[in-house]
Amino acid sequence: DTEVTQTPKHLVMGMTNKKSLKCEQHMGHRAMYWYKQKAKKPPELMFVYSYEKLSINESVPSRFSPECPNSSLLNLHLHALQPEDSALYLCASSQGFYREGYEQYFGPGTRLTVT
Amino acid sequence: AQKVTQAQTEISVVEKEDVTLDCVYETRDTTYYLFWYKQPPSGELVFLIRRNSFDEQNEISGRYSWNFQKSTSSFNFTITASQVVDSAVYFCALGDNQGGKLIFGQGTELSVKP
Numbered sequence A: 001d002t003e004v005t006q007t008p009k010h011l012v013m014g015m016t017n018k019k020s021l022k023c024e025q026h027m028g029h030r031a032m033y034w035y036k037q038k039a040k041k042p043p044e045l046m047f048v049y050s051y052e053k054l055s056i057n058e059s060v061p062s063r064f065s066p067e068c069p070n071s072s073l074l075n076l077h078l079h080a081l082q083p084e085d086s087a088l089y090l091c092a093s094s095q096g097f098y099r100e101g102y103e104q105y106f107g108p109g110t111r112l113t114v115t
Numbered sequence B: 001a002q003k004v005t006q007a008q009t010e011i012s013v014v015e016k017e018d019v020t021l022d023c024v025y026e027t028r029d030t031t032y033y034l035f036w037y038k039q040p041p042s043g044e045l046v047f048l049i050r051r052n053s054f055d056e057q058n059e060i061s062g063r064y065s066w067n068f069q070k071s072t073s074s075f076n077f078t079i080t081a082s083q084v085v086d087s088a089v090y091f092c093a094l095g096d097n098q099g100g101k102l103i104f105g106q107g108t109e110l111s112v113k114p
Helices: none
Strands: A004-007 A010-013 A018-025 A031-037 A044-050 A053-057 A064-070 A073-079 A087-094 A110-114 B003-005 B010-014 B019-021 B024-026 B033-039 B046-052 B059-061 B064-069 B074-079 B088-095 B102-104 B108-113
Touching (some): A018 A031, A018 A087, A073 A087, B003 B102, B074 B088
Antiparallel strands (some): A004 A018, A018 A073, A031 A044, A064 A073, B019 B074, B033 B088, B059 B064
16 A cells, blocks of 8 residues: 545635645655645655654745654644745655665645635 | 756647657766656656666566666656556656655656547
């Protein structure tokens, strides 16, 4: 089973709201990722967690705050977003780190609209 | 610098035609991994294949086949007898040896018409 689940599927929020995106995997994967994808563009890496510790932050604005409560869960807390943050947010996981050649498995994404 | 180029932005074919999606990569690493992902309109990226730099054997999986040629730094993907369900955006990606990052090409949007 190579399933990564994400909730919610769609989210509309105002610029002053606080919301959270949730990602879950039960494959025993030790690395988890957040990506942002704009229309007609490839995914852009935001954060990488390895063994529940943040290992990569791709200079993402502080209005995005990741959290990894345990090895199966990954959250992305959103606060004071801008309309340009509207995008598809994808979560992924992999058995190990890239250097070992492990592929990433992606969830269905959360389509976020900031009004 | 590491880079992936998918020169074909959009391809349109009629069902049952064969189609090849091109992928050219740049890297100075001697050990690296290449990937293909499919993204249907629903949005989820679906993993298709991983290839490491030491394995130049071509791979076939049903109607899908991949041609990896280190001499030309290419990792092309062919769909034989295309079907409407193959309509999607296909991404080629190169793994970054410095960390967990995937370097994606710009993607090729394939449209298969009945």
